Amino acid sequence: MTARKNKTKTITLTIDGKVCQTEYGKTILQVARANDIYIPTMCYLSKVEPIASCRMCVVDVEGVDGMILSCQEKATDGAVITTNNEAIFKQRQNIMKLYDVNHPLECGVCDKSGECDLQNKTMEFNVSQQDFTARDQHRPVENWGFISYDPALCIMCEKCVHVCNEVIGDEALAISAGGYNSTIINTKPAEDCSQCGECMAVCPVGALVSTDFKYSANAWELEKIPASCSHCSAACQMYYEVKTTSIEDPEPRIYRVTNNYEFSSLCGAGRFGFDFENRNVAKDPDAFARTLDAFRQAETIRFTASITNEEALIFQQFKEKSGVKLICEEARGYQQFMAAFSYVTGSSLYNSDLKKLSESRAAVVFGTRINDDAPMVKYHLTMASKHHQARIAYMHPIEDADIQNIVTQLMKYEAGSEEGVAALLAKTLLEGKEIPDTIRSYLNDLDVGNLSAESNLGEEEFDLLKKSLWKKSGFTLVAGADLYAHPQAENIARLLGLIERYSDFDVLLIPPATNALGVSLICDLDDEATGYTIGYNAEGDFVLSALGEGDLDMPALNQQEGTFTSLDKRVVPTHVALPYGGYVLNDIMSALGLKKRYTIDYTSSLPVEQGFRAIEFDALPDYFDITGEEHRGYLLSPFTVEKKLELKPVSALPTYDGIVLYQCNEGNQFSPFTQKTAQLKRDAKLRGSVQFSTVAKLKEGDRVKFTLHGVEYQRVFTIDTSMKGTVAINPAFDMGLSSASVSYYRFSQPKLERMDS
Amino acid sequence: MSLEQFKNRNVGTQAYKMIESEPTPPTGMGRFERVVKRTFKGELFVGLGVTMREMINALFKGEMHTIKYPMEKLPISPRYRAIHDMLRLLESGHYRCIGCGLCEKICISDCIRMDTRYDENQRKEVTEYTINFGRCIFCGYCAEVCPELAIVHGGRYETASEQRASFSLFEDMLTPIDALKQQKEFDGFGAVTPNADNAIKKTPLAY
Numbered sequence: 035m036t037a038r039k040n041k042t043k044t045i046t047l048t049i050d051g052k053v054c055q056t057e058y059g060k061t062i063l064q065v066a067r068a069n070d071i072y073i074p075t076m077c078y079l080s081k082v083e084p085i086a087s088c089r090m091c092v093v094d095v096e097g098v099d100g101m102i103l104s105c106q107e108k109a110t111d112g113a114v115i116t117t118n119n120e121a122i123f124k125q126r127q128n129i130m131k132l133y134d135v136n137h138p139l140e141c142g143v144c145d146k147s148g149e150c151d152l153q154n155k156t157m158e159f160n161v162s163q164q165d166f167t168a169r170d171q172h173r174p175v176e177n178w179g180f181i182s183y184d185p186a187l188c189i190m191c192e193k194c195v196h197v198c199n200e201v202i203g204d205e206a207l208a209i210s211a212g213g214y215n216s217t218i219i220n221t222k223p224a225e226d227c228s229q230c231g232e233c234m235a236v237c238p239v240g241a242l243v244s245t246d247f248k249y250s251a252n253a254w255e256l257e258k259i260p261a262s263c264s265h266c267s268a269a270c271q272m273y274y275e276v277k278t279t280s281i282e283d284p285e286p287r288i289y290r291v292t293n294n295y296e297f298s299s300l301c302g303a304g305r306f307g308f309d310f311e312n313r314n315v316a317k318d319p320d321a322f323a324r325t326l327d328a329f330r331q332a333e334t335i336r337f338t339a340s341i342t343n344e345e346a347l348i349f350q351q352f353k354e355k356s357g358v359k360l361i362c363e364e365a366r367g368y369q370q371f372m373a374a375f376s377y378v379t380g381s382s383l384y385n386s387d388l389k390k391l392s393e394s395r396a397a398v399v400f401g402t403r404i405n406d407d408a409p410m411v412k413y414h415l416t417m418a419s420k421h422h423q424a425r426i427a428y429m430h431p432i433e434d435a436d437i438q439n440i441v442t443q444l445m446k447y448e449a450g451s452e453e454g455v456a457a458l459l460a461k462t463l464l465e466g467k468e469i470p471d472t473i474r475s476y477l478n479d480l481d482v483g484n485l486s487a488e489s490n491l492g493e494e495e496f497d498l499l500k501k502s503l504w505k506k507s508g509f510t511l512v513a514g515a516d517l518y519a520h521p522q523a524e525n526i527a528r529l530l531g532l533i534e535r536y537s538d539f540d541v542l543l544i545p546p547a548t549n550a551l552g553v554s555l556i557c558d559l560d561d562e563a564t565g566y567t568i569g570y571n572a573e574g575d576f577v578l579s580a581l582g583e584g585d586l587d588m589p590a591l592n593q594q595e596g597t598f599t600s601l602d603k604r605v606v607p608t609h610v611a612l613p614y615g616g617y618v619l620n621d622i623m624s625a626l627g628l629k630k631r632y633t634i635d636y637t638s639s640l641p642v643e644q645g646f647r648a649i650e651f652d653a654l655p656d657y658f659d660i661t662g663e664e665h666r667g668y669l670l671s672p673f674t675v676e677k678k679l680e681l682k683p684v685s686a687l688p689t690y691d692g693i694v695l696y697q698c699n700e701g702n703q704f705s706p707f708t709q710k711t712a713q714l715k716r717d718a719k720l721r722g723s724v725q726f727s728t729v730a731k732l733k734e735g736d737r738v739k740f741t742l743h744g745v746e747y748q749r750v751f752t753i754d755t756s757m758k759g760t761v762a763i764n765p766a767f768d769m770g771l772s773s774a775s776v777s778y779y780r781f782s783q784p785k786l787e788r789m790d791s
Numbered sequence: 792m793s794l795e796q797f798k799n800r801n802v803g804t805q806a807y808k809m810i811e812s813e814p815t816p817p818t819g820m821g822r823f824e825r826v827v828k829r830t831f832k833g834e835l836f837v838g839l840g841v842t843m844r845e846m847i848n849a850l851f852k853g854e855m856h857t858i859k860y861p862m863e864k865l866p867i868s869p870r871y872r873a874i875h876d877m878l879r880l881l882e883s884g885h886y887r888c889i890g891c892g893l894c895e896k897i898c899i900s901d902c903i904r905m906d907t908r909y910d911e912n913q914r915k916e917v918t919e920y921t922i923n924f925g926r927c928i929f930c931g932y933c934a935e936v937c938p939e940l941a942i943v944h945g946g947r948y949e950t951a952s953e954q955r956a957s958f959s960l961f962e963d964m965l966t967p968i969d970a971l972k973q974q975k976e977f978d979g980f981g982a983v984t985p986n987a988d989n990a991i992k993k994t995p996l997a998y
Contacts, residue, residue: 141891142893142938164995165995167995250908281919
């Protein structure tokens with residue numbers, strides 16, 4: 035990671051007699067693992083910098099006195115390395131003996147038993163008795179919200195602290211050092227830590243466990259079902275762990291979610307929001323018959339972008355067959371944005387991805403409340419910040435206290451002025467680059483003074499941004515959902531397209547919903563619904579719903595198999611975790627003439643011309659290899675788009691005076707499906723600053739009513755002292771079927787009506 | 792017969808008596824003579840006398856040897872594997888089972904199920920526990936694997952019932968709390984070895 039310059043230099047070394055070739059910069063441990071040579075470790079975690087607290091990974095290097103820590107020592111050309119001999123074994127055995135001192139003998143009840151590194155290594159190094167001693171002390175169990183911490187079981191490997199600081203970026207966990215009294219401490223109260231649960235995922239022992247899961251099942255009883263998280267467009271790798279509900283109820287239930295924590299991460303929604311299945315559904319032939327009738331007379335199908343690629347293809351084929359209109363508000367804006375973007379860049383897809391982002395030297399985040407919209411992207415920004423000292427500019431009308439620690443420059447613009455900001459950003463980033471004259475003159479003709487004044491971003495802020503970039507390379511621009519539904523989205527897209535095409539920046543356009551990218555590639559979407567409308571997890575005259583409140587039940591995404599298209603431009607498979615007794619979309623369509631036996635029979639028919647590949651569902655790989663290379667599904671292949679370089683002059687920037695509401699599902703909430711889960715469920719509140727409360731004349735706890743795009747909201751207002759300005763945050767995850775239609779421009783100025791409580 | 796005699800597996804140390812019998816006469820005449828001798832010796836009456844003596848002892852002196860099953864039962868070897876018992880801790884009376892799930896895991900006929908939860912005292916509580924005796928093959932692995940000697944095989948070998956469910960619940964197998972004093976420590980397969988005390992090594996306490 036740190037040796038970029040010598041990247042191409044190949045070196046040869048010998049480990050345990052095996053000749054290994056590698057590029058310079060890899061550690062001995064990495065080389066050994068890549069060559070299938072086993073070196074035991076207790077504290078090593080691939081996705082963070084070497085922790086070097088356990089010292090289990092010691093090896094002998096010929097000609098070097100003493101033992102070398104293979105996790106942090108770089109492999110050198112010609113080195114001859116022995117990973118195991120009597121002295122090393124003795125050393126490792128002694129480490130295990132020390133780890134085992136006073137470790138409570140409660141494996142019988144410990145959640146980790148059966149998958150515990152300490153158990154495994156204690157057996158491996160043949161530690162059967164305690165030779166050392168220390169006075170034990172009282173260490174009470176602590177509860178950190180979804181996570182509980184038992185310091186008595188903690189072996190102080192520090193994986194949790196590193197993952198919290200280097201990957202998640204919460205900086206909540208820290209070490210309270212004190213020799214044998216050392217513990218991990220949570221410096222933030224439970225409500226301020228993002229509750230991602232990554233610390234408990236990486237914990238090699240039972241010290242950090244899920245409060246909800248605790249003592250409810252043993253590791254070996256749970257069946258791991260590989261899946262992709264369905265809550266946001268990152269579609270992270272995960273396993274649903276399933277077992278029978280109880281002795282009386284043999285139906286399976288999801289007990290917890292785990293992931294391949296060595297190479298990927300999960301946010302709290304993925305980890306704790308798993309029980310959103312549509313329960314106890316049986317086939318109802320009458321409702322099915324009514325559904326078929328509804329489809330026969332439907333003029334429009336409205337659906338959310340939280341569907342699989344296969345379902346999207348089914349809708350598209352049904353459209354081709356019967357001529358219905360397809361409405362997906364979430365994906366439509368994104369589709370148009372991508373189209374305008376592609377006309378400028380000449381490629382159907384944006385050119386950055388998560389890996390590139392995590393290795394960036396600088397990043398600009400524009401038009402998205404990143405920590406809530408796409409936590410996975412935020413984690414990669416954190417990695418860039420922590421591992422590559424990346425400078426991160428956060429451009430948004432609301433500052434976010436949760437990402438203060440990684441943001442180096444906050445550029446706060448006025449709500450509604452995104453077009454002007456995009457123009458100024460393009461001007462800044464394209465300065466001194468080779469660009470066509472038309473664009474040069476377009477940028478030169480921009481009324482910078484006016485735009486700066488209207489957007490409230492001064493030239494000096496852009497100068498500062500420019501300055502922070504001048505020395506380095508490897509830049510990423512992350513743009514998000516605020517822009518896709520903006521009235522001037524098309525022009526913004528073109529301006530961002532210019533940035534990707536002509537500047538040193540790679541661009542990542544975060545899809546606004548789980549499969550918005552897939553839907554936008556597969557479906558030919560329409561703009562306006564007319565006539566009789568069928569809603570699929572959305573409002574309509576006839577509703578198919580996985581939330582269990584429609585005219586016909588549908589399976590939720592943990593009851594379906596299929597693929598998602600992630601923001602990493604990857605088509606990833608997900609599998610059935612829980613059985614479903616009712617009808618699925620494919621049953622309806624089979625009855626209407628689209629003859630395929632299973633939904634996944636559509637996987638190989640996904641449109642090749644849009645970058646998909648004709649691969650059967652069952653042939654899709656789903657794993658990370660030992661070096662961390664991702665083999666999940668396949669990558670979309672971008673195709674060339676005919677270039678058109680048209681730029682519209684920046685229109686007069688709208689002004690949002692007074693109070694503004696910002697649509698944002700905060701803190702591990704994404705949709706009604708996360709709200710349906712037992713652990714994440716909570717009351718949606720309108721959250722604003724003290725200033726907002728003064729301007730809006732609202733007190734803490736006041737109930738207000740307002741209408742946004744035809745949907746009525748009732749909210750309790752709460753003051754957040756960490757916020758500033760007159761923009762309040764209004765979530766929509768509790769709005770059931772109508773939350774999907776909330777895909778309009780995220781800033782709005784509804785009339786707040788106070789309700790008597 | 793006492794349990795100690797059952798448990799003594801060292802053949803040769805028990806008080807066996809060897810019966811000395813004369814060799815069979817080689818000639819036909821010799822064998823004939825032996826038959827005549829035995830016939831007229833009067834041993835028949837010795838045997839009848841013994842029967843008479845035992846009958847009198849049984850009827851008038853209360854030394855009846857017949858076991859009146861099912862009112863009376865013979866003691867059964869602790870190694871016999873009958874319907875399971877769930878034992879309690881002698882001091883607190885709390886059930887011994889910690890809900891570790893090892894019996895469930897090791898069970899080769901997959902007949903043990905348990906539900907557990909995190910209780911108010913921060914302990915793992917067994918909320919429900921059943922053994923399906925329709926499937927149980929009484930192999931004894933559960934008792935052997937149990938780290939707490941909580942599940943053991945009892946001596947209740949009569950497994951006829953109107954329903955098998957009559958045996959299968961935790962409460963049915965658990966020592967009744969008022970019978971705690973009568974609870975016997977399990978001696979069968981998986982029990983602590985007689986020399987366990989000698990095998991224990993003390994944790995060093997240097998502080």
